Amino acid sequence: MNARRILLTTALVALAAPAHAQRRESAEVWRDPHCGCCGGWVEHLRAEGFAVTDRVVPTVAPYRRMLGTPADLLSCHAGRVAGWLAIDGHVPAHAIRRLLAERPAGVVGIAVPAMPIGTPGMEVPGREPEVYDVMAWRADATHFAWLRMRGADPA
Numbered sequence: 001m002n003a004r005r006i007l008l009t010t011a012l013v014a015l016a017a018p019a020h021a022q023r024r025e026s027a028e029v030w031r032d033p034h035c036g037c038c039g040g041w042v043e044h045l046r047a048e049g050f051a052v053t054d055r056v057v058p059t060v061a062p063y064r065r066m067l068g069t070p071a072d073l074l075s076c077h078a079g080r081v082a083g084w085l086a087i088d089g090h091v092p093a094h095a096i097r098r099l100l101a102e103r104p105a106g107v108v109g110i111a112v113p114a115m116p117i118g119t120p121g122m123e124v125p126g127r128e129p130e131v132y133d134v135m136a137w138r139a140d141a142t143h144f145a146w147l148r149m150r151g152a153d154p155a
Helices: 002-016 035-045 061-069 091-103
Strands: 026-033 051-056 078-082 085-089 105-112 131-140 144-150
Touching: 002 144, 026 035, 035 051, 035 091, 061 078, 061 085, 085 091, 085 131, 105 144
Parallel strands: 026 051, 085 105
Antiparallel strands: 026 078, 078 085, 105 131, 131 144
16 A cells, blocks of 8 residues: 555656656767856756756867857857757746757757846846847858847747
8 A cells, every 4th residue: 555655656757747847858068167157057957957068178170160150149158959950148947948849840959148137047136137039050061040048038
């Protein structure tokens, strides 16, 4: 009887857990050792349920070349999620999950160029989060505004 109750309780807890807590997507991040905002973004991903491998490297440039990030979409750190999706900059977990779910044709990466106030890791006390676009790019480096955000949330 106790074993049955434990199994039932375990099943109910699994059903009640948020979807992102049930499946932890892997994220590999390359960042500069002197950048504090990059660590804030890593913590945002972890808090949102991603299994992050945080790699502090002397320069991020070789990883960006490996990921194929267009030069005009660069920010301060780079990453790869789920083994295939390239990330550059302070991209919110919401945008990453949405792209993984939708998989727009030909898209290989998403970026938040520059460092908008209010993006994960770029929060500034007393300042309203900026509205910005998450940019998506294809393997041929063509890119387009894919998702409008305000801070970590859809705008």
